Amino acid sequence: MLLFSYLLLGGITTGALYALVAIGLVVVNKSTGIINFAQGELFMFCGFLAWMTHVQFGLAYPLAFIAATVGGFLLGIVTDRLAFRALAKTDIVGLVLATVGLAFVLRGTARMIWGGKGDYLSFPPITSPEPVMIGDIMVVPQQMAALAGAIAIMLVFAAFFRFTRIGKIMRATADNAKAATLVGISIQNVYTLAFGAGAAIAGAAAVLAAPLTLLYPDMGFSFFIKGFAAAVLGGLTSLSGAVVGGLLVGVIESMAGGYIDSSMMEVAPFLLIMLVLIICPTGLLSLHKTRDV
């Protein structure tokens, strides 16, 4: 039981971070219909912004959080204006390739700025690194902080899409872009907002993940691939699906490592995804319902 609880807790924490990356992907995909292949690199870049704020400039952790999320939002908007808007009228393949290009640009830029500052940069823990006992279960405050932060961010964004006017506009555009245009919604502005929001979520995820991992310019891809897997598992268009997918990927990874073999950690989540997609091709919680004809 003790082994199970440790594995579950570790899996949920890692899974919550995957879920945040997945949410960023879903937000962009819902609004624009494309997969942002630069989501992992946005995550990495924002992590370094947080590191600069907190470690290099010595500012408080909440300020690092603000710097990463606001920095991410601005980065998303700027890249949309510079790279994506010009391609908006071309086919979707051009836009997707532009996101791949952006990923390389961000990675190269990070290598130039932070690549020579250390092998891997560490981000100090925001809570005590010492574990505490809750009953028989050993809990690490840093993991709990990351988990709580991830849940809070998920709730904030869920509320944003459900209750705010901008959120409703984004949802309306995602549901039917033509109808949204007819009622006077600027699709271009919605796309810009979507890229900004997606990048801001990546920033928030990076600040939470940074104390649990180490920062280096090539870290983005592995987070992207796990986040993408989580988004696919959840259905690619569902925010709650992204959360469920992320948590499942994290927990399965951890359980497979603990109960089967550590070599199964990387493989097991993808085996499950293949199985789910065979049974349910649109993902667990896809919004694209099939209709009987």
Added chain:
Amino acid sequence: MKINLSKTSACWLAAAMIFSPCALAQQQPGLTATSIRIGSFGALTGPGYLYGKLAMNGVEVVFDQVNAAGGINGRKLELVREDDRCDPAGAIGAVQKLIFQEQVFALIGGGCSNATFAARETIEKADVPFLVVSSVHDGITTPPARTIFSTALTSTIESKAQVEFALDTGAKKIAVVSMRDSWGRARYTPLLEELKAKGVKIVADEEMSPDANDATAQVLRLKQADADAVIMVLFPKPAAVFTRDAQKLGFKPLLIGQTGIGDPAAFEDQVGVPGATAKFRTISMVKYTPDDPAVEKWRKLVEAKFPGDRLSVFNLFGIGSAQVLVEALKRAGPDLTREKLVTELANIREFPVDVYGAPITCTVEDHRCNKAPAWLAKEPAGPVKVLSITRVN
């Protein structure tokens, strides 16, 4: 006045012109009467820059010293750097550029193992002398390539040293946690062979990915196996994650690293949990830490040449390797050729270098010239100390 040259005289004159030092210099790429052009490749950017850029900085400081003293037989050393980005394709491109475009006389460098291993064939075909500074992949020097020598430890040498160290410390239950990518495999396979050769049956054998963010599963499995020593075949990132999680779950075995985690001070920072690295021991290619008074001279030179840098063990890798290359170039004499340099590299015996654990010996049969890993440890918040040196046969 009419000058008649007999056929014999003309032949002698032609031969003299062809074989004069000046003519030889012109025939050898990268060699003039006043300079020797040496190429260096390795990562100048990205996480691998420690093994590339910093090692090259060490090489350049040695070259500056030699040049300030008049050069080698009147020739100044000139270093040309190329970034391989720690990437096999990048290394092949960098080596081709250095050999065919920059026309270097010889090569010194090689940071990331897989990248250097990928470049081996190109260097071998071009028949260019090459001295490896940091790359540890066995395949770079085994089987020996005629022109390639290494002052870096190799993965087999490190694996043997890890097993010997674990047994010397009295470990009874040895476990392994490793990456199984090409870098990890290059160490993992000889490690298992060495354990088998010593009759050691490991109590657990766990895997981690280079990008792992959680090692709870691995730590719990090792803890269940009651391992008292864990040999880590990991990069710093997964090693830091493993060490953090081990501390978190109250698992405190002897942690045995290798040159991939060769800087205990940096590793302590990366782990970031007080006391978690108290039982961490690792291998260094050099016998001194950057704070050791014995390398004070090199600290001053590196920090003067590269303002803002602090002397690191990676600078020392380059310094040691460059000293060996300089010695071979000196021994090759004024009529320098690539062939003579290769011959002299193969004849270096018990050559004392400022930084390595033991004198350097290369032979025609064995191009692995450094077989003396140094063991490092760092007490929490204390200085890095050299514990011992293992001489591997």
